[in-house]
Amino acid sequence: MIRLALGTLRGRRGRLAGLLAAVFAGVTSLTGALVLGDTFEAGAHSRLARGLGTALEVFGLVAVVPAVFTVHHAFAATAARHGRESALLRAVGASRAQVGALVAVEALVAGVGGTLAGLAGGVGCAALLERVLDLTAGGVVVTGGTLALAASAGLSATLAAALPAVLRGGDGGGGGGGVSEARVLVGAAGGAVAAGAVVWGGLAAAPAIAGAGAIMLLGAMVLLGPVVPRPAAALAGAAAVRLRRAPGVLARGGASRGPRRTAGTVTALMAGIGMATLLTVHAESLRASLEDGVAGSFRGGLVVDGGAGGSAPRLAAEIAALPQVEAVAEVRTRWGHDGVVFVRPAPGAAVDDAASAIAALARPYGAPPVREHAAYAAAHAADVDAFLGVVYAVFALAVAAALPGIAAALALGVRDRAREIGLLRAVGATRAQVRAMVRWEAAIVALSGTAGGAALGLFAGWALTGAQERPFTVPPVPLAALALAGAAACTAAALPAARRASRLTIRDAVSG
Numbered sequence: 001m002i003r004l005a006l007g008t009l010r011g012r013r014g015r016l017a018g019l020l021a022a023v024f025a026g027v028t029s030l031t032g033a034l035v036l037g038d039t040f041e042a043g044a045h046s047r048l049a050r051g052l053g054t055a056l057e058v059f060g061l062v063a064v065v066p067a068v069f070t071v072h073h074a075f076a077a078t079a080a081r082h083g084r085e086s087a088l089l090r091a092v093g094a095s096r097a098q099v100g101a102l103v104a105v106e107a108l109v110a111g112v113g114g115t116l117a118g119l120a121g122g123v124g125c126a127a128l129l130e131r132v133l134d135l136t137a138g139g140v141v142v143t144g145g146t147l148a149l150a151a152s153a154g155l156s157a158t159l160a161a162a163l164p165a166v167l168r169g170g171d172g173g174g175g176g177g178g179v180s181e182a183r184v185l186v187g188a189a190g191g192a193v194a195a196g197a198v199v200w201g202g203l204a205a206a207p208a209i210a211g212a213g214a215i216m217l218l219g220a221m222v223l224l225g226p227v228v229p230r231p232a233a234a235l236a237g238a239a240a241v242r243l244r245r246a247p248g249v250l251a252r253g254g255a256s257r258g259p260r261r262t263a264g265t266v267t268a269l270m271a272g273i274g275m276a277t278l279l280t281v282h283a284e285s286l287r288a289s290l291e292d293g294v295a296g297s298f299r300g301g302l303v304v305d306g307g308a309g310g311s312a313p314r315l316a317a318e319i320a321a322l323p324q325v326e327a328v329a330e331v332r333t334r335w336g337h338d339g340v341v342f343v344r345p346a347p348g349a350a351v352d353d354a355a356s357a358i359a360a361l362a363r364p365y366g367a368p369p370v371r372e373h374a375a376y377a378a379a380h381a382a383d384v385d386a387f388l389g390v391v392y393a394v395f396a397l398a399v400a401a402a403l404p405g406i407a408a409a410l411a412l413g414v415r416d417r418a419r420e421i422g423l424l425r426a427v428g429a430t431r432a433q434v435r436a437m438v439r440w441e442a443a444i445v446a447l448s449g450t451a452g453g454a455a456l457g458l459f460a461g462w463a464l465t466g467a468q469e470r471p472f473t474v475p476p477v478p479l480a481a482l483a484l485a486g487a488a489a490c491t492a493a494a495l496p497a498a499r500r501a502s503r504l505t506i507r508d509a510v511s512g
Contacts, residue, residue, distance in 0.1 A: 033398070114158070188224065200213070400489075
């Protein structure tokens with residue numbers, strides 16, 4: 001059995017290379033995101049920066065979603081391509097269990113090899129990005145927990161993607177098919193509960209509830225994914241039909257077929273763009289909170305940053321009693337810079353004298369730093385800029401990891417429609433029209449994923465900023481750039497499938 005498995009793997013070197021590449025891309029993205037989050041948090045010098053580092057680690061975990069779909073698409077495409085080989089093994093006497101075991105061995109080899117390479121690649125990408133972004137002076141922070149989490153996620157994703165083919169004795173299927181009624185009901189009910197939790201958390205100033213609701217909402221979107229392609233393609237495909245007529249109509253029809261396959265691509269894009277949108281809104285709301293409200297009204301004053309813990313109210317009262325102080329405001333929130341005390345010096349009092357008196361009072365409370373408001377605002381603005389740089393770097397890794405899966409899904413769609421494409425060529429469709437059809441199909445899928453992700457990120461961002469009692473700030477230029485980058489990457493991933501489709505002939509259509 002082992003000899004047969006090794007011989008089969010040697011004969012499937014092209015397929016194995018594709019699986020290794022998919023696992024490598026997914027694990028590289030996940031590892032890079034987690035390592036960058038750990039590095040940013042380790043180099044944090046304030047409560048705000050530490051809170052942003054935690055948010056980055058959450059983003060790293062969400063990066064698992066594109067990685068899982070990347071592996072699933074690659075495995076579905078290669079398993080479908082070798083369905084005849086599995087049938088031939090069954091014909092010469094191999095049992096269903098034996099053929100399934102061969103698939104399991106192949107998945108295990110791809111999972112182990114791709115995961116090990118992905119761990120090294122993720123750490124290398126994180127080190128390169130850390131140097132470019134200049135996050136810390138000590139280099140990247142790599143922990144055993146991060147490597148274990150990324151490795152387990154890579155192996156689990158590979159084996160889970162192989163499980164259907166293993167159970168069917170090597171028949172991977174095409175990834176199309178419908179969706180069960182129970183899945184739709186569970187997804188709809190879960191989505192309603194999750195949306196309610198997000199709204200409740202935002203209105204009731206409960207960040208934990210809003211965050212849990214946002215994660216539940218993403219899970220509901222995964223369940224409802226196969227239901228989305230048809231209505232989404234009808235809406236997003238209107239422009240394709242208007243601009244390209246016949247190729248646009250065919251592209252819209254192709255995007256609505258194989259709902260499971262299309263849903264994986266849409267969900268992967270939605271997860272990456274939704275999380276990047278959420279964190280961008282969160283960071284910009286932090287920036288705005290430094291200019292508005294209590295912090296903004298104390299311009300020219302002093303700030304006691306992070307000193308406090310539970311002693312902040314006593315410290316604020318003692319500072320207010322100083323003769324060098326006119327007014328004091330303590331800001332305590334559930335996220336980021338809780339326990340920050342803003343101080344306005346009394347008229348005629350020297351700022352340096354007030355700072356020295358406050359520092360002496362604060363020494364028993366852990367000696368928190370006492371800074372002028374301008375220095376405090378500049379430091380926190382620098383933290384926000386560094387955070388956004390890491391967010392966009394992690395987003396780029398997540399999109400790069402999703403590209404092989406998108407390309408595999410489109411290639412699988414071309415294989416499934418080989419006869420249809422050949423017949424289109426027979427009745428006069430040009431190669432350019434066939435290429436346009438596949439490219440527009442990818443554009444429709446990309447538009448659906450980016451629009452859904454942006455809407456999800458804005459909804460969750462509104463709730464989380466409201467729960468933290470911060471202004472809801474929507475930066476149009478960065479969000480538009482994120483959406484365009486995701487859509488452009490998805491459309492670019494369609495180029496190999498478009499070239500393959502344009503080369504199909506009538507003979508290909510007849511042979512299937």
